[in-house]
Amino acid sequence: MEVAIWGAGAVGLGLASALARPTSRVRLLVRDPETRRRLADEGLRRSGRFGRIDVPPDWLRLESDARALADGPPDFLLVCTKAFQGPSVAEALAPLAPALAATSLVLCQNGWGNEAPFLAFWPGERLYHARVITGFQRRASNAVDVTAHAAPIALGSLTGADPEHVAPLAARITEGGLPAETTVDMHGVLWAKMLYNCALNPLGALAGRRYGELAEDPHTRALLEAVVGEIFAVLESAEVCVAWPDAAAWLETFYRDLLPPTAAHESSMLQDLRAGRRTEIEALCGAVERLGARHGVATPTVSALAALVRQAERRLERGA
Ligand SMILES: NC(=O)c1ccc[n+]([C@@H]2O[C@H](COP(=O)([O-])OP(=O)(O)OC[C@H]3O[C@@H](n4cnc5c(N)ncnc54)[C@H](OP(=O)(O)O)[C@@H]3O)[C@@H](O)[C@H]2O)c1
Known part of the structure; x- marks a missing residue:
């Protein structure tokens, strides 16, 4: 399974730490050069609830430009920016949509209505949301702390996509140390x-x-x-x-x-x-x-x- 994450903030790094594997690198779209440099040199560290995980640099594939997603499209693309950054992500993603015809999009932001700018070009049957009530705090540009955990990360759709399709993603996040599950009631x-x-x-x-x-x-x-x-x-x-x-x-x-x-x-x-x-x-x-x-x-x-x-x-x- 190929997973890409858009946004290397608290949630993006937390999810990357659970998804990266030696046999299947997680792709991380990082816009800040200093964060990219530290991830490339030192890897990613997760601490706090669920213990410590050190992700070596070679378990990550770092991208600075979203256009790189089009060559070797991922199975899942997780958007981990703030809600108000969604429209600019959508704008950059729209021209890539034809090349990502087999990719499912998972919006991990808080709030309601975050799918609106994506639905203009992305089909609802490949669009999911994640409800995250695990607390993540960035301790350094390449380190994240899990500060709280109220319930498993819930993956599901508001737009008719099949929740079974994200079951392997939930399983992989769980195997990586962060409980996750699917829901039919997004x-x-x-x-x-x-x-x-x-x-x-x-x-x-x-x-x-x-x-x-x-x-x-x-x-x-x-x-x-x-x-x-x-x-x-x-x-x-x-x-x-x-x-x-x-x-x-x-x-x-x-x-x-x-x-x-x-x-x-x-x-x-x-x-x-x-x-x-x-x-x-x-x-x-x-x-x-x-x-x-x-x-x-x-x-x-x-x-x-x-x-x-x-x-x-x-x-x-x-x-x-
Ligand atoms: N943190 C939590 O505990 C938590 C828990 C549940 C839900 N959430 C929700 O999850 C979402 C993300 O929160 P967060 O705490 O992870 O925020 P964050 O730490 O601010 O992370 C957002 C990241 O997205 C990056 N980004 C924004 N626009 C981008 C773009 N166009 N291209 C590439 N990268 C871009 C930012 O880059 P820069 O660093 O360069 O600005 C930043 O690293 C929010 O909706 C939040 O409410 C957070």
Whole structure:
């Protein structure tokens, strides 16, 4: 099986560490020359949950230009960029699509709607998503730490592709030390993560509080619950099924099972804003807003949080 990974960030390196084999190198599209140099000289190191793995340089095939994918197309191409980088990946991938007619695309980003720029030229029956709730942190340009693991990486499709086709990919990631599985319910799986992310991520960034503190404070708790209520209203109108019948049932699971192990976590959006990086607000609250607008459902709390995060991003752009 030939696998290529687009984007050598935290998730891309984490997945590469599980997929690389001496007999079948993983192809890694790396745009940063320094990262390419260190991977080529020293290989890739993974540490943290699931132990340490050292991937020698000759288990990796490093590419600087996506056009290299066209000669010797991979079976699977995993897109591991941030959600807002998806459109530029799609733009570079589009001219290569005819040469990649046997390749399946797997979008590993957070959020909802990331497939849109790809569907203009890539058939839905070869398009998959990965829901990742394993935490990866880059320690160096060629080193990644697995900091958390809530559930196996779930591979499946929103666009009618056969989940059985990605079963060997899930098996290979698992053999490489990161639990992965396939799912026939990608809608439900992605929205379960959307609920958690939209409830905590923007609010954590704006309030500057850890997840547990957001739930303890009655004001932020009310906002969090309002976000969840609005998302359930949107999902009902959009006829998307999730594993919970309503917001109250999801919140019960959230307070009992989901929040306690992550109560001390800081929002990744808070870390992005602190580091002066763009956030994924559009793929999270922005996607809920757009879906709500399409189905005539108001999302005032989600929209207010999105507006404030956008404003914080604009302040960063202006250097304020
Ligand atoms: N990290 C986690 O724990 C985690 C967990 C679950 C889900 N996710 C999701 O996974 C996605 C990736 O997150 P991440 O943490 O891995 O982000 P990241 O560390 O910023 O990695 C993204 C990588 O993509 C590269 N890239 C962007 N555009 C590119 C292009 N056009 N060509 C080649 N490379 C390009 C970036 O290169 P440069 O380094 O040159 O900018 C960067 O190395 C996000 O949607 C995130 O929400 C992350």
